[in-house]
Amino acid sequence: MAQDALAAPAPRPADGPGDLHAALHAGFRWRVPPDFSLAEACCGRWARDTPEATAVIFEDEGGSRASYSYGQLQRAANRLSNALARRGVRTGERVALILPQRFETAVAHIAINQLGAVAVPLSMLFGPDALQYRLQDSGAVLAIAEGSVLPALRGLRDSCPALRELIAVGEGAGAGESAWMDALQSEDARFTSAAAHADAAAVLIYTSGTTGPPKGALIPQRALIGNLSGFVASQNWFGFDPFDASRPSGAVFWSPADWAWTGGLMDALLPTLYFGRPIVAFQGRFSPQRAFELMQRHGVTHSFLFPTALKAMMKAVPEPRRHYRLRLEAVMSAGEAVGDAVFRWCQQALGLTVNEMFGQTEINYVVGNCSRLWPARPGSMGRAYPGHRVAVIDEAGKTCPPGAPGDVAVHRRDVHGDPDPVFFLGYWNRPEATAAKFTGDPADSWCRTGDTAVMDADGYLWYQGRSDDLFKSAGYRIGPSEIENCLVKHPAVANAAVVPKPDAERGALVKAFVVLAPGHQGSDALVEALQALVKGQLAPYEYPKEIEFIEALPMTTTGKVQRAVLRQLEAQRAAGA
Structure with a gap:
């Protein structure tokens, strides 16, 4: 299945891994079918081919545990698709998901996608104002929420007229609301989904709002394909042999990243399911000790750990391999700069080189490292992943010389001139903001990230911060x-x-x-x-x-x-x- 992510296997080095970055870029070509759906790629095909394979391993803070197969995931998604259709959800309508890491969250994403609706993942950490803003802005017609969130949602119903119904996961469904189990039990476990165009909207994810009010980034089906070269590289080929794609993988993935944001959904849940592997869903608060316990208990081999988590783990458990039996093969980190202190700790304490990654909700997984196939440099955010053309540009849109700071930007076309599938469709109901994101002709333009970096002569990017985080002191x-x-x-x-x-x-x-x-x-x-x-x-x-x-x-x-x-x-x- 590694061949699904890369158009050609990695060229085998003559003597050790060396630096294969240039060769990978030269040999890589995107393969984007006209009809492509996340539901089929991440579940449907596995439910037919390997229905008993484990898809989701669930655990919560109270010690409850369960394991679900791809067959179970598909049957539950079919029932939910039928339930949503019965409630009037139509193609293109938005369905809000306010759920933690759990089996039902994966079910909801598959069900909404194969129905042709658009999922709007929202964090359970959002307060009433944050929820109201996003529900109003998206025009969500239905919300599927964990029971603890229902009181806040009920208080917002009058101000969100588009929101017709609530489905409660767990306990807590009230009058006029549906309980998850009741909604699914009466439905058929078969559902026929229409073919989805690769450019069709799949997910509406709101930006984190670090530079102003959150904007809804509309993500197409094809964006998952655009994520895959970075995911496979940052996870050191995700257990596959990069020189022999037929070798089986025993990969198990876990990340504390919330599945309601790009890092959890597009960097963890969906890519793991795309490759037919199990993902650990932990419903509970993060702590360094619990993270190591989870990884030991479930034999986690691959992970996404953001820098804040790695810093906490480094301080709380300086020598983890003295206390835990870990099977970690690769760790990706993103969201903030990792820094050389954490970089060195991962090498010494975890026995691996952390692969730093950079991307945005709008254009995710575009820059990073793959320590297995090209050398990582401490403190660098890495180089452009295969299939992405990345540069540092100035205010006029011209490429900056090596060592000069500028805005990290991604071109709509790769080095071969082919369209890059990673791009978002635009900001929801904000055409002016969408246009402002790009520099140049719409069909041949750079997408600015708003992050400042310098690129060295070898193509490594060195992060300086958000453009609005930089400041001057005494000149x-x-x-x-x-x-x-x-x-x-x-x-x-x-x-x-x-x-x-x-x-x-x-x-x-x-x-x-x-x-x-x-x-x-x-x-x-x-x-x-x-x-x-x-x-x-x-x-x-x-x-x-x-x-x-x-x-x-x-x-x-x-x-x-x-x-x-x-x-x-x-x-x-x-x-x-």
Whole structure:
């Protein structure tokens, strides 16, 4: 099945893995059939060919466990498709999913997709205002929600007139609402889905809102194909032999990433199911110890662990292989810069090179590493994955020379001139925002990410931060990522965020908000030690003039630090002063 993701097997190196990046790009061609559906690719074919193969391994905080096959997944999805059709859900209509990692979430995605409707995954961490905004904006006609979310949804019904019905997963269904089991039990386990065009809308995923109000990115069916070269590469071929695609894989995947956002859905759940492998669904809070226990208990071989999680694991369990029997073969990380401190810890403590990846909701899985086939460089976000043409461009849309900072951008066409299937269809009901995302002729344009980086002579990208996270202090351009990575190297620091503090003389001072690791306390001596650490490893102008210790950093539901919240806090403090 590795051949489904790559148009040609990797060229076998003559002596060791070497650097096959250029050869992979030269030999790679997209194969996008005109009719393609996520439901068929991720479940239907497996339900016919290997119905007893495990699809989802479920576990929750209370210790409940269950295992579900691809056959069970398809039958449940068929019943739900029939139930949704009976409730009037039609092609193109939006169905909201407010669910954790569990079997029913996978069922819902397959069912909605084969019905021709559009799934709108929403995080269970959203408060009423966040839910209301997305339900109103998407015009969702039905919501499938975990029981604990129902009280908040009921309070929003009057303000969301398009929302006709609620289906409750678990307990809690009230009057006028349907219980999941009741809705499915009366339905036929057979369903005939119409062929879906590769360009048809499949998922409406809202951006994390780090740079303004969240926008709904409409993702087509074909985008999963566009994700696959990056997924396979970042997971070191996902248990397959890159030089012999016929060799079987014993891969088991798990990630704490919420399935309601791109990182959990498009980087974990759907690609794993696409390859017919089992994915662990854990319903509960993340903790470093629990993460290692899960990976040991279920024999997890491949994972996506965002930098925040890796930092916590590094601080809480410095030597995991002394305490746990791990089968890890590959770890991908994305969302923030990994940094060389975490990079080295993964090599030493986990025995593997973490493959950093970069992408966005709109254009996911476009840059990264594959330590098995080309060398990773500590601190770099990697190089363009096969099938994606990536550059650093300036404000005029021209390619920047090596070493010059600019906006990371992805071209609509790959190096062979073929359309790249990874692109989103556009922002929901926001044509102006969609147009602003691109530079150049619509059919031959660059898509700007809004992330600043430099590209070296070998094509490696070095992340500097969101374009709006960069600032100047005394005329020097400051990128927070490098400073934050340096601070995290200190054993007392669990996490850090760097923002500008308004200053009349310098324009801005470098300020760091620091979360302490367990067992450490803030002090003037620690502030001086952290400042000295940065001074000794970075430029003198980059050290934080002020350090504030806080219990937790503001984070998006996707695990990204909300520096904008901290910048606003500093601006308000300055205004008050």
